[in-house]
Amino acid sequence: MNSNRLPRLKYHSPKTIEEVLKIKQTFADDTVILAGGTDVIPMLKRRNVSCGHVINIKRIRPLKQISFDEKEGLRVGAAVTLREVADHPVISNAYPLMGKAVQSVAYNQIRNMGTLVGNICVDNKCTYFNQSAFWWQSRPDCFKRDGDCCYVIKGGKQCYALSAGDTVSALIALEASLAIVGPEGEQRLPLEDFYTGDGKKPQKLDHNGLVTAVLIPPPISGWKDGFLKKSQRGSVDFAIATLSIRLRNNGTGLEDVRIALNGVSSKPIRAKGAEQYLMGKPLDDETISEAARILLGETTPLSSIGTSVQVRRRTIEAMFTDLIETIEG
């Protein structure tokens, strides 16, 4: 035993979605959903979240399913692990982009535990915020801890903690949406609209909501795509940036393109400016570097330990050029 001990808590392991909602109604914001736990357990240990009730969703049968249908597309339940996604034949056959993104998360053991939906719901990260209770005794609370300052942007008015899920850019490029159930029933939300941009509360999910699945439209032929992640050590670490690109090229120019990034701002970025610029253009060096420049303008890279703003910016640019080259090459 050491000071990493989890706080006292009550454990719930419901078998149905209805039970989850009931527990949530009873204990309101004193609850937290436990999927793979790879994000939430460290946060509980560090007292980054405080809550008395943990709701394990891994015993709810329907949430453990992956299903695919040519018309409806892919549905990944909220208790499906990243490893199960990566190993599923439909992923390598029909959604290679997703396969690559899933394989880029953290490392082996974490992918065996962590879920895809957990990766979508993972909390934003910040050098300051993700510290122990002891650590926080030495300084006043920041916004994300309900205080009123920020240490990353001194004098900032809100929390800039970075959006972290490595699969998110790929899912946005694939036009994924979420199935969310609450007391009012099931709701569908395009993934792009799920994020608030406020590092303090990065997702549009109140304590009543439960994400039950990610839905991805069926693959359409004629698209090419690619995914890249850069991180300090090439494994284990959260991303300096992740980038996903999907495009359709008719030989003379781009017919359609979707570009998404994560890890570079307090929410995932859909680079609409760069997309618009690229439409109809052939992919020559000049176009690519101009698109990279526009894309950069759509992100707000911040410095973090080991990675300066300058490095983040240059990395995003280089990733873009390299990825376009790989897709086209």
Place this chain on the structure above:
Amino acid sequence: MKEYRLIGKRLPRIDARDKVKGRALYTDDISMPGMLYGLILRSPYAHAKIVKIDTSRALKLPGVKAVVTGEDTAKVKFGVISRSRKFIDEYPLAVDKVRFIGEEVAAVAATDPDAAMEALDLIEVEYQELPAVFDPEEAQKPGAPQIHEHAPGNISREHHMKKGDPDRAFKECDLVREDTFTTQSAIHAYMEPRAALASWDLTDKLMVYTSTQTPYYVQQHLGRTLGMNPDNIRIIKPFVGGGFGGKSDGLSAVEFSAALLSKHAGRPVKIVCSRDEEFTAARRKHPASITMKTGVKKDGTIVARQSRAILDGGAYCSLGPLTTVLMGTFQTLPFRFEHFQYDGYRIYTNKPPCGAMRGHGGPQVHFAQDAQLDMIAEELDLDPVEMALKNGLKTGDESAAGFKIVSSGFAECLRKVSEAADWQDKKRTEKNDPKKAYGIGLGCGGFPSGAGFYFNKTTSAHSSVIIKAGEGGGLSVLTGASDIGQGSDSVVCQIVAEVLGLPIEDIHITSADTEITPPDMGTYSSRVTVAAGNAALNAAKAAREALFKVVADKFEASPDDLLAEEQKIFVKGSPEIYTSFVDAVNLYQKKNQGSPLVVKGSYNSPDPLSPTYSFGAYICEVEVDLRTGELTVLRYTVGHDCGQPLNPMSVEGQIEGCISMGMGYAISEDLRFDGGQTLNPSFLGYAMPTANQMPKIEITHVVTDDPHGPFGAKETGEGSLDPVAPAIVNAVYNATGVRIKDLPITSGKILQGLKDKDR
């Protein structure tokens, strides 16, 4: 070289079986009936007066059995270098004042982990914050906050050395360069966090299991701080999950608090640090600023060196006063020059105390030295390998700091690596890809095989080994040397087995238990192979002599004509005349009224600096993404002289471990501070190398037969670290033209360098 049966062979470790089965017991794996869970309360302030501590609410919590603070102690300070009063500057639990964030203020013990956690929150400490200082330059200024009363100007130690007349010599040089190099805060990050389990018996004797490199120092310092005779304390070192210098401080608050809580509660208490506590409050490597001036002749001959180092010491001495000296002496290896001056200053700051870490001052100064020599070679249009060959210390030389070189394979290391790495060709690799650049660089090192002195006053030998023969022919070997993962237990067994002609399985070792094993300085300064190895050799020879005597009588031969091999003792040239080893042992007992065969062997270094020195030359190849500054280490080619490698597999393991640690030091590991607060106290934040990052490593053993080492062996555990970082630094320069003078080499610094160069 002579062929041996076991020496020089790739032998598995004697403890590997237990370790792969998960059966090796580390401190946290040991429990006792009635044992309590202990936790330490730490200071959230970098510098503050402790006005009042109220433990009453914590004590009232059900399950809590003891709470202790500095007020419950004898208020005796400790310091591992206890030869000088000035270096005894730390209370094991803070008294009156705290001097860094994470300093130990109180401790609790409870029957239940949750109660222990909650009790910590219930201890009320009233602090009065004091102005703090974090930068060693600031700390020396008049009016800076005073951290210790005994140290005006916050100077914890200064050390000055001079040989010859560098000022005059510089005037006669063709080229003189002066550069300032700075290094960051790095930490051991051994995988096993520190832990201690303490219990008292009813005769007031204390027993402590602890994860330490230096059980005998812990015994002494616990005795001192608890106000009792150290002989009433038994320190047992179970398996230890790495140390690298971080568990060599003689005492830690972990051991002390466990002991004191256990006394108060009347039950065993175990304390285990969290990783967070390790990164926040454990000892670490000194960040340093080194201004180095080196003068050379046109042909590259080094003539003079003058240097000044400022060490950021943190709040207490730890082993820092020695680091201050070593950062001077170590820069006289592996090169020869006549004129030398060094001025080192260790400054107190309100940060966690810095102590010894693998290489102990070496990595800092070798980074400076090798980077500067690389610049000098370029200016003089010389090849760095040629220049190193010209200046390298040879057998019979004495370094400017007085290191007497009794064996040196440095030149051969250089020749072998430059050939193996294809240095001459590769260093001319064309640079015409705008995206990626390839580079190659050299790093050099030399290191003492163990310091020849204790940190405290004692009449004990540096190392001693006792051998006791059993009736079944097995040998119990008792050694105070601490195996912390580097494999000293295996080496000791191997040496004893070799000398007595026994299989290694017949040697049963007990190490590092102060009640049973003979005193030993402990595991630091790369001293174990040579010191404990020689003690084992001497003890084994004594056992052989005793047995040969009785066997010689039996065969009416001369003991000089006997040999011990394959569990037999026989007459040279007549293998049919033999007695089995078991019979020989029993014969000995019969001849000695049943008294068992017990012998001992000791070793003291013949030279107080060190008996001998290891050498190495490393070539590193890298690739740099010129757009992003991303650095990839491709390959290391290593030439290493550790005398006769007793077990080449173990030696390679040490070198490969050093390469990962040195690479982390060069490219990513960096404890960042905001004021006195550590910003990245986690494995994720500290970013030490992972398996996917490690490059190809190719090692050539350069074998020298050292006159002092057991079977000719020298150290390999620390010296192997020194050349790692500078080799990368020089390779990055070769690739990009960017000269890094400030570790670590981040992508940001490379990008900035490229930008500055374009200007």
Place this chain on the structure above:
Amino acid sequence: MEKELLELTVNGEVQEVAVKPNDTLLEVVRDNLGLIGTKEACGVGECGACTVLMEGRPVLSCLTLALDATEQEVTTIEGLSTGEDLDPIQESFIQYGAVQCGFCTPGMILTAKELLGRDKNPDEAEIREAISGNLCRCTGYAKIVEAVQAVK
């Protein structure tokens, strides 16, 4: 706090243990079951020392609630081979010098074991990727990779 009775299957044996809801699987295998081969080096998912196999897959026991482990097959290092026997990968770690202090070893071996179960002949890059979450401070990983490669 109320303890709950938990049925755990560890190394093929079904055991009943009384646990608290905030006990991790790591704490329970070590403290309640005495399976001390599973190590804690960080407790927050950043080192791999606490790796156990769950349903045959390497997971981090420090991030697993003990109560979550019910109805699952858990294998710790103690379950890899019985008595004096060694699994081929354990043998290989010994022969190739892949063990120094040994603190990372149980987690490392279990992680590599699963890799070899799904891929008989992994190449060096695959091995390095599979164990990239298992930190080792002693070996520089070289001999570990060799040891895994050598298992046939």
